[in-house]
Amino acid sequence: MAEPRFLAVRLGSLGDIVHTFPAVAALRESFPNQQITWLTHPRWEPLIRSAGLASQIWATETRSLASIRAIMQRIRSAGFTTAIDYQGLWKSAALPLFAGVKRRIGFSSETIREYGVPILYTDRVRCVTTHIADQNGELSLRAGARRGVADFTLKVQQAADESVRAQLREQSLDSYVVLSPGGGWRSKCWPAERFGLLCERIFRVLGLRCVVNCGPGEEDLAAALSAAAGGSRPYVYDGDLDQLMALLKNARCIVGGDTGPLHLAIALGTPAVALFGPTDPARNGPYRSDAIILRAAGAVRDHSRRKEADPSMLAIDVDSVFEAVCRCLGAAR
DSSP, X not given: OOOOEEEEEOOOOHHHHHTXXXXXXXXXXXXXXXXXXXXXXXXXXXXXXXXXXXXXXXXXXXXXXXXXXXXXXXXXXXXXXXXEESSOSHHHHHHHHHTTOSEEEEEOTTTOSSTTGGGGOSEEEOOOOSSHHHHHHHHHHHTTOSSSOOOOOOOOOHHHHHHHHHHHHHTTOSSEEEEEOOOSSGGGSOOHHHHHHHXXXXXXXIOOEEEEEOOTTOHHHHHHHHHHTTTSOOEEEOOOHHHHHHHHHTOSEEEEESSHHHHHHHHTTOOEEEEESSSOHHHHSOSSOOOEEEEOTTOOOOOOOOSSOOHHHHTSOXXXXXXXXXXXXXXXX
């Protein structure tokens, strides 16, 4: 029998990749000497490299026909025995199929988001677990892993750590709380103005300044937060991915919604206050973590991706979040 050679497909995004790490860690634990190649978007290579789970990381830009052709040829030449599609989209499922990987493992129609995708798999896994990290683990189990999920450690690059520390020293920031007001689609975001009021209270009561993580397209959120923060002097940060990891690793606490930086911070061991509404923390929340989760009573799952904050996010008040931050920091109010 041929030695197993695995192609793990998870193209993006930040939080979803973090929730794929436990499943790939279990695959690596079960097959310590076998080839595991991770296929992703170029943007996420540093993150995947930091986990040290993949033998190789291959990047492709799925909006480029030339990139798709090149990666399919590379897959075809590698002789993979099994592809595991942890993403569950047409684009992630089609690449192993058309590149000739004979065994293709993915989610069944009960789990998958895009209609019809499971027809591209040879093995369709009907999940019995709830959290997406555990569901990913069920795919690893089907591939032969001894268990679905395993522990992993993310390594922060020393150069990035030194660079971030230097930037923060220039701002007189040696102890700080990270606020992450973004979240991909705005209906699952807590209002930026409330983040600003929280920032002001953290500074006034606890004597800590806040660093605002600002991703691409989130400049308006950072501006609204800063305007509402009064004289608390929040520092808006927009470094690269390696630097973001260093920033999060060294924070006293992070406050954020269901967004990549929150899940990344938790994976790095940073205490967290997680604000949830239209996404269900049982499925998408902090994984195997002591993070404090706030979600309004009566909140329902709604992935319609509206531009305004979901009512369930508006139901979370500043007092509740501040009290959670105090508990997170172990500080007296």
